[in-house]
Amino acid sequence: MDQHIIIIAEQFEGEISPVTDELIASARALQQFTNSDIKIITTGFKLSDAVRRLSEQSGIDILLINPVSRTTPEEIIPDEIVFKNIPASLLNDLNPAYICMAHNSKGLDAAPGLAVKINAACITGVEKITRQDDGICFTRSIFSDKISVHITPCAKTTILTIQPGFFKPDSTFNGNTGKISIVDLPLSVADYHLIGFKNNAADTSALNEADVIVSAGNGIREKENLDLISQLAELFPKSAVTGSRPICDKKWLKYGQQVGVTGVTVKPKLYIACGISGSSQHISGMRDSKFIVSINTDPHAAIFNISDVCIIEDLTTFIPQFIATYHESQSI
Numbered sequence: 575m576d577q578h579i580i581i582i583a584e585q586f587e588g589e590i591s592p593v594t595d596e597l598i599a600s601a602r603a604l605q606q607f608t609n610s611d612i613k614i615i616t617t618g619f620k621l622s623d624a625v626r627r628l629s630e631q632s633g634i635d636i637l638l639i640n641p642v643s644r645t646t647p648e649e650i651i652p653d654e655i656v657f658k659n660i661p662a663s664l665l666n667d668l669n670p671a672y673i674c675m676a677h678n679s680k681g682l683d684a685a686p687g688l689a690v691k692i693n694a695a696c697i698t699g700v701e702k703i704t705r706q707d708d709g710i711c712f713t714r715s716i717f718s719d720k721i722s723v724h725i726t727p728c729a730k731t732t733i734l735t736i737q738p739g740f741f742k743p744d745s746t747f748n749g750n751t752g753k754i755s756i757v758d759l760p761l762s763v764a765d766y767h768l769i770g771f772k773n774n775a776a777d778t779s780a781l782n783e784a785d786v787i788v789s790a791g792n793g794i795r796e797k798e799n800l801d802l803i804s805q806l807a808e809l810f811p812k813s814a815v816t817g818s819r820p821i822c823d824k825k826w827l828k829y830g831q832q833v834g835v836t837g838v839t840v841k842p843k844l845y846i847a848c849g850i851s852g853s854s855q856h857i858s859g860m861r862d863s864k865f866i867v868s869i870n871t872d873p874h875a876a877i878f879n880i881s882d883v884c885i886i887e888d889l890t891t892f893i894p895q896f897i898a899t900y901h902e903s904q905s906i
């Protein structure tokens with residue numbers, strides 16, 4: 575039997591997670607090298623309109639795993655719990671060559687355990703797929719994204735977590751509708767107590783409208799240096815301030831201002847990264863900015879790989895001088 579490429583698609587509150595489009599793009603990239611059929615596995619306690627829409631828009635067959643529990647209301651069982659409990663026999667019956675999940679908290683929670691369960695290889699944070707002489711090669715970043723590693727797995731099945739932001743969704747529609755089949759999965763969720771979900775209610779509309787975004791990273795070192803970032807932003811009309819995750823974790827900026835895979839995605843005309851190393855998680859939220867300027871003391875910082883202008887300088891030296899020079903030029 576031919577091997578398949580399986581996509582494991584997340585749902586939240588009855589909607590298929592948007593990252594699924596990128597998983598489909600990664601599966602199609604793999605398909606160019608393997609000719610394998612693609613199938614989607616998703617979960618949900620009932621067949622929703624969202625699953626029907628996915629089958630219509632993607633043209634891919636879907637296996638909906640329906641959790642059945644006597645201890646917990648099925649509608650509140652998070653899908654990563656379901657994914658972790660997919661029986662090995664069910665996955666093996668699909669004869670997967672590759673299983674693609676998102677490189678996010680749910681994917682990272684489920685992927686390693688599933689790999690052990692079915693004796694598969696597991697490659698996390700995949701950013702690129704290419705064909706090499708010895709097989710299909712997966713590229714991911716290590717050491718704060720300064721080094722790219724190229725991995726060619728030897729296992730019969732490989733589980734991949736796909737880094738969001740690296741595979742462009744393809745909206746071409748092949749005219750077919752995928753078939754949907756449903757499987758019940760009895761689940762005992764005794765070790766699990768759900769407190770609730772908290773939505774991030776942040777209003778990010780100002781970021782979408784900003785022409786210029788000045789973003790602060792760990793390199794600002796002191797909270798007081800955020801003033802420099804704001805002063806730099808104020809030089810530009812229609813500007814906004816954002817930050818990397820450590821800055822938002824320290825509560826120096828709000829979570830709604832965090833750029834990246836677990837924050838917002840921005841595409842301004844100009845993105846100025848101040849003291850940001852350029853982790854793949856950050857880059858996936860700003861790589862489509864039209865022009866990128868980065869200020870960093872480390873000449874090997876990964877952010878420079880995607881920057882149009884690279885300023886190797888201490889930001890506490892560069893930004894005040896830049897602002898002073900700007901004001902001088904205005905007063906002439």
Ligand SMILES: Cc1cc2nc3c(=O)[nH]c(=O)nc-3n(C[C@H](O)[C@H](O)[C@H](O)COP(=O)(O)OP(=O)(O)OC[C@H]3O[C@@H](n4cnc5c(N)ncnc54)[C@H](O)[C@@H]3O)c2cc1C
Binds near residue numbers: 792793849856
């Ligand atoms: C599942 C997951 C999700 C994540 N989601 C996100 C996300 O959405 N967004 C995000 O940003 N991160 C995210 N992260 C964290 C990410 O991996 C990095 O840890 C983070 O992006 C690093 O932030 P940074 O570049 O500001 O800090 P650092 O990596 O500490 O880099 C600081 C940089 O500042 C430079 N620097 C130091 N001093 C100066 C100075 N005086 N002047 C100029 N430059 C200086 C340094 O050379 C360095 O390059 C996520 C991680 C995981 C595991």
